[in-house]
Amino acid sequence: MDTRILSNSLGVEISGIEANQPLSPEAIAEIFDLFLKHHLVVLRGQSIDMDQLGAFARQFGELEENIVRLNDGNVASNVHTVSNIGMDGKPTAKPNPVANYFWHTDKSYYEIPSLTTVLYGAEVPPNGGDTQYANMHAAYDALPAAEQHRLSQLHVVHSWEQSRLNAGDAPATQDEIKLRPPVTHPLIRTHPDSKRKSLYMGIHTSHIAEMPEQEGRAQLDDLIRHATQPQFVHTHEWRVGDLLLWDNRCLMHRAVANYELERYRRVLYRTVVRGTKPY
Numbered sequence: 001m002d003t004r005i006l007s008n009s010l011g012v013e014i015s016g017i018e019a020n021q022p023l024s025p026e027a028i029a030e031i032f033d034l035f036l037k038h039h040l041v042v043l044r045g046q047s048i049d050m051d052q053l054g055a056f057a058r059q060f061g062e063l064e065e066n067i068v069r070l071n072d073g074n075v076a077s078n079v080h081t082v083s084n085i086g087m088d089g090k091p092t093a094k095p096n097p098v099a100n101y102f103w104h105t106d107k108s109y110y111e112i113p114s115l116t117t118v119l120y121g122a123e124v125p126p127n128g129g130d131t132q133y134a135n136m137h138a139a140y141d142a143l144p145a146a147e148q149h150r151l152s153q154l155h156v157v158h159s160w161e162q163s164r165l166n167a168g169d170a171p172a173t174q175d176e177i178k179l180r181p182p183v184t185h186p187l188i189r190t191h192p193d194s195k196r197k198s199l200y201m202g203i204h205t206s207h208i209a210e211m212p213e214q215e216g217r218a219q220l221d222d223l224i225r226h227a228t229q230p231q232f233v234h235t236h237e238w239r240v241g242d243l244l245l246w247d248n249r250c251l252m253h254r255a256v257a258n259y260e261l262e263r264y265r266r267v268l269y270r271t272v273v274r275g276t277k278p279y
């Protein structure tokens with residue numbers, strides 16, 4: 001395995017892996033070590049179908065079920081696509097889901113959110129359609145000690161219902177809301193493997209439990225602005241065949257609408273590996 005560091009903030013590219021085949025336990029352990037150290041792992045030039053993507057991801061843990069509805073109204077299976085393709089099979093200005101285009105960490109509205117998301121570039125625009133990542137350890141470390149202490153007392157309510165409203169997407173249905181009631185996580189999260197601290201927030205949040213609602217939302221907006229400054233961010237420019245895995249416990253990410261959504265197809269295969277309860 002050869003490795004290349006992608007930026008000061010985060011990310012490592014690994015070559016010499018074929019992800020469409022079962023990997024040895026040693027190879028998985030090596031990839032996972034690099035994942036813990038750099039938070040984002042990029043494999044290029046892969047050729048993988050959805051079943052193989054599921055099998056690859058399962059080597060890192062249990063796959064998470066979904067509640068996002070596809071454009072055809074069906075619930076996505078645990079390996080699915082995220083895309084800008086509408087019901088008529090053509091690119092549209094409204095990607096599914098819209099929240100992907102805002103800073104977030106996957107499934108933070110679950111009691112037990114995600115460890116990693118695995119994303120594969122099946123069809124990407126000729127230019128743009130990037131994914132950006134922000135390092136929440138670095139953002140936390142950059143705060144003054146008194147601020148770190150103050151924030152460590154706070155808890156954030158994450159809500160699927162609120163997320164849909166925040167992103168301006170179709171409102172959550174009553175069934176979805178029942179299935180995914182709001183959950184509360186600490187604002188400052190300790191990484192279960194490295195024990196480093198990070199900020200934990202994003203588009204799926206509603207408010208801060210200990211603050212008046214508007215004040216809490218303003219505080220979260222401030223922190224997102226702080227945490228997504230250029231020095232904490234890495235931008236991935238997609239090529240077909242890229243396979244990415246990132247640590248949702250210490251990164252935020254978002255898709256960037258820097259391409260003509262109504263013109264170019266952007267189809268990514270995706271699956272999510274379940275993590276552990278944040279503390």
Ligand code: OGA
Pocket residue numbers: 082100106117119129130131132253254255256268270
């Ligand atoms: C995701 C996601 C971003 C993108 O799949 O969880 O946020 O660039 N994707 O499509």
Ligand code: MN
Pocket residue numbers: 100104105106117253
């Ligand atoms: Mn996401």
